Amino acid sequence: MTVIPLEWLPVFSIILPLAAGFILVAVGSFVPVRLQAWSAFATTAVTFSLTVSLLFAVMDGQVVTHQMAGWRPPFGIVLAVDSLNGFVAAVVAGITMLAALYSIEYMKHEGGQTYYYALLMLILSGMMGITLTGDLFNLFVFLELSSVATYALVAFNLDHEGLEAGIKYCIMGATATSMVLLGIALLYGALGTLNMADIAQRLAGERFLPGTLEGNALVAPLAVALLIWGFGVKAAVVPMHTWLPDAHPAAPSPISAILSGVYIKVGLYAMVRVLFTAYHVQPGEALLIFLSTLGVVTMVFSGFMALAQTDIKRLLAFSSVMNIGYILFGVGIGSLLGLTGGLYHLLNHAVLKSLLFLAAGVIVHQTGVRDMSKLGGLGRKMPLTMGAFAVGGFGIAGVPPLNGFVSKWIIFKAAIETGQPLFIFYVLLGAVMSVIAVAYIVNAFRSVFLGQLRREHENLREAGPLMLVPMLALMVAAVVFGVFPQLGLNFVEPAVQAALHPGNYVEQVLGG
Amino acid sequence: MRGMSIIVKTVVRLIAPAMLLVGVSVALHGHLTPGGGFQGGVMLGSTFLLLLLAFGLDFMEGKLGFRFGDSLRGLGAAMILLVGLLGLTFGFWFFSWPFRNEAVYLFGVPSEFFSSGNLLLYDIGEAIHVAAAFLIVFYCFARK
Amino acid sequence: MNFPYAVSMVIILLGLYCILRKRNLIKIILGMGVLADGVNLFFISLGYRAGGISPVLTEERIEHFSAFTAAAVDPLPQALVLTAIVINMSIAAFALALAVKIYQRFGTLDMRKIRRLHG
Numbered sequence: 001m002t003v004i005p006l007e008w009l010p011v012f013s014i015i016l017p018l019a020a021g022f023i024l025v026a027v028g029s030f031v032p033v034r035l036q037a038w039s040a041f042a043t044t045a046v047t048f049s050l051t052v053s054l055l056f057a058v059m060d061g062q063v064v065t066h067q068m069a070g071w072r073p074p075f076g077i078v079l080a081v082d083s084l085n086g087f088v089a090a091v092v093a094g095i096t097m098l099a100a101l102y103s104i105e106y107m108k109h110e111g112g113q114t115y116y117y118a119l120l121m122l123i124l125s126g127m128m129g130i131t132l133t134g135d136l137f138n139l140f141v142f143l144e145l146s147s148v149a150t151y152a153l154v155a156f157n158l159d160h161e162g163l164e165a166g167i168k169y170c171i172m173g174a175t176a177t178s179m180v181l182l183g184i185a186l187l188y189g190a191l192g193t194l195n196m197a198d199i200a201q202r203l204a205g206e207r208f209l210p211g212t213l214e215g216n217a218l219v220a221p222l223a224v225a226l227l228i229w230g231f232g233v234k235a236a237v238v239p240m241h242t243w244l245p246d247a248h249p250a251a252p253s254p255i256s257a258i259l260s261g262v263y264i265k266v267g268l269y270a271m272v273r274v275l276f277t278a279y280h281v282q283p284g285e286a287l288l289i290f291l292s293t294l295g296v297v298t299m300v301f302s303g304f305m306a307l308a309q310t311d312i313k314r315l316l317a318f319s320s321v322m323n324i325g326y327i328l329f330g331v332g333i334g335s336l337l338g339l340t341g342g343l344y345h346l347l348n349h350a351v352l353k354s355l356l357f358l359a360a361g362v363i364v365h366q367t368g369v370r371d372m373s374k375l376g377g378l379g380r381k382m383p384l385t386m387g388a389f390a391v392g393g394f395g396i397a398g399v400p401p402l403n404g405f406v407s408k409w410i411i412f413k414a415a416i417e418t419g420q421p422l423f424i425f426y427v428l429l430g431a432v433m434s435v436i437a438v439a440y441i442v443n444a445f446r447s448v449f450l451g452q453l454r455r456e457h458e459n460l461r462e463a464g465p466l467m468l469v470p471m472l473a474l475m476v477a478a479v480v481f482g483v484f485p486q487l488g489l490n491f492v493e494p495a496v497q498a499a500l501h502p503g504n505y506v507e508q509v510l511g512g
Numbered sequence: 513m514r515g516m517s518i519i520v521k522t523v524v525r526l527i528a529p530a531m532l533l534v535g536v537s538v539a540l541h542g543h544l545t546p547g548g549g550f551q552g553g554v555m556l557g558s559t560f561l562l563l564l565l566a567f568g569l570d571f572m573e574g575k576l577g578f579r580f581g582d583s584l585r586g587l588g589a590a591m592i593l594l595v596g597l598l599g600l601t602f603g604f605w606f607f608s609w610p611f612r613n614e615a616v617y618l619f620g621v622p623s624e625f626f627s628s629g630n631l632l633l634y635d636i637g638e639a640i641h642v643a644a645a646f647l648i649v650f651y652c653f654a655r656k
Numbered sequence: 657m658n659f660p661y662a663v664s665m666v667i668i669l670l671g672l673y674c675i676l677r678k679r680n681l682i683k684i685i686l687g688m689g690v691l692a693d694g695v696n697l698f699f700i701s702l703g704y705r706a707g708g709i710s711p712v713l714t715e716e717r718i719e720h721f722s723a724f725t726a727a728a729v730d731p732l733p734q735a736l737v738l739t740a741i742v743i744n745m746s747i748a749a750f751a752l753a754l755a756v757k758i759y760q761r762f763g764t765l766d767m768r769k770i771r772r773l774h775g
């Protein structure tokens with residue numbers, strides 16, 4: 001990467017999908033649909049390669065910053081990439097790329113593909129913006145950008161389910177982002193800055209602006225509560241999760257994979273960034289213990305809800321909520337090991353859950369049925385899909401050779417290492433929930449792939465190669481990250497260091 | 513959607529040009545005085561809404577088609593992107609002023625139209641984009 | 657207690673009440689708008705300063721720059737709120753479009769009658 005300066009990469013990874021989205025809408029009526037689909041995939045691939053080169057550049061602790069219009073950092077908007085958000089951005093772009101490749105075949109016979117790909121590009125652009133920016137208000141803008149695109153994609157089919165889920169998600173999401181804005185307003189009123197590095201510095205030094213909000217001890221906690229509320233809705237943490245089990249199944253399957261695989265992680269990343277960088281919380285603080293409690297509640301509640309589902313995509317959606325619980329539990333421990341487990345589970349869950357949704361998408365695409373009681377014996381007709389579902393499902397449940405096991409193990413180990421009775425109790429709950437996860441995955445697997453093949457499914461065929469390639473890639477990733485965890489942890493460890501020691505980030509952003 | 517009565521049409525015929533001019537003026541002076549591309553664009557958009565309500569959908573689409581609005585919107589977005597990329601290529605930072613050898617930051621002077629660099633181009637692009645987007649939104653609702 | 661802050665808090669609570677308690681979809685969408693406007697009002701009033709002047713630089717103001725910065729209101733919240741208004745406008749447009757589609761399909765805007773999914 002000598003041709004393009006390193007500082008330009010974050011800008012390009014945001015504006016490339018954005019521009020591609022606008023161009024797709026503009027030329028949509030006179031360019032063949034197939035070309036549009038492939039160019040959308042090409043855009044995501046280029047974005048992925050940009051984020052990967054960014055990730056390798058920032059792994060050694062360098063912070064790449066881009067100052068918008070040349071305004072020095074606390075004053076202007078700055079894009080700042082350290083190993084934490086470089087890692088998240090690479091995961092996001094990678095999964096989106098595979099989902100876009102899968103969409104080419106999946107959406108082949110659907111109408112409105114131009115808008116589908118344009119909205120997909122907008123989601124990617126928004127997620128890149130959320131992860132790469134170093135400015136709180138800019139984060140809010142990109143959050144809204146990607147949110148509007150996801151509302152539209154959830155309602156994309158314009159059927160009963162899509163409309164209802166879409167409006168529900170829209171109402172909850174818009175309320176949540178209003179709360180995020182209120183939190184940002186409180187922080188701005190108290191500190192007079194929006195740059196996250198500057199917020200961190202001023203909060204640490206308690207340099208509040210003179211004014212009405214000065215000396216009010218309530219402002220900073222209230223702001224963080226509002227931000228956790230807002231980002232918690234986006235990340236589907238339990239009391240705020242009710243939109244997810246409706247919205248994720250209603251969307252087309254590749255979009256379900258993006259929403260469940262990476263979009264909720266972006267909300268979680270925003271939470272981690274605000275808590276660890278701006279507020280610089282320490283392990284054992286009440287806020288973090290509250291978060292891990294929230295995580296455990298999330299995992300217990302949604303685990304039992306998943307057991308009761310008959311719709312395969314709804315089951316997977318509840319399983320996503322459950323795994324958000326695991327990640328939040330790991331993050332809430334707040335120690336080096338806890339965050340490592342949490343962030344590694346973020347990567348693993350992104351891989352596994354998008355794999356599962358893509359496999360479920362094959363089933364929905366080939367049979368048109370989502371109700372598991374109306375399926376059966378598909379394993380003989382679709383051996384590869386069965387393999388993908390098995391790898392994804394057992395990975396999610398935490399069966400040893402796969403990657404889900406490694407990250408759950410690290411989280412539990414971190415919790416036990418704290419030696420606190422509360423966390424050890426949580427580990428017990430988490431282990432029980434893992435067994436329940438095995439139960440519902442085995443149940444789904446048995447009723448879809450084993451048993452009697454139904455007569456109407458006699459002449460089913462395996463999905464086309466374009467749908468199988470992304471699934472194979474994800475399967476390989478799941479096995480590799482499980483057998484050689486060090487490969488994944490190489491990327492996670494710098495990210496954890498960046499989260500735990502924000503001093504480097506603050507110094508380089510404000511000094512650069 | 514049909515138009516309204518002759519009284520409404522006559523009044524709108526009187527008001528609309530003034531609204532358009534105010535919108536354009538606000539958009540073009542956004543870099544120097546309060547206002548800007550978005551505010552000007554909203555004024556243009558509300559002019560379109562007024563015309564749409566008074567004269568009906570068919571009249572409006574005859575003058576300013578849906579596809580034309582769509583391409584206008586693309587033009588506005590392209591102008592904004594162009595400003596950004598020009599800044600990126602010549603000034604290293606996105607949106608920066610490309611010719612920054614004498615002064616790093618340009619302060620606009622309210623009486624001089626071309627005194628604040630590429631912000632003018634940005635504002636025009638934004639106004640076009642916003643007005644066209646509003647037009648499209650109103651068309652979508654009017655067609656139902 | 658600062659008066660604009662109190663008013664904006666009342667508006668925010670009103671918006672939340674509207675979203676949570678109303679059954680008609682249009683009223684809920686209006687509630688979303690009210691909530692967002694409350695937040696915007698709060699943000700705008702943060703930048704206000706009693707007796708402040710407009711934050712527009714002119715030549716004579718550049719000459720007395722420190723006096724200008726001491727007297728001018730904060731322009732940043734205004735720019736940010738403008739952005740937030742744009743976003744709220746697009747969300748309102750999208751939600752209303754969805755409401756139109758819902759009315760076409762269900763013949764009602766009552767959320768309790770539309771509601772079939774439970775999660």
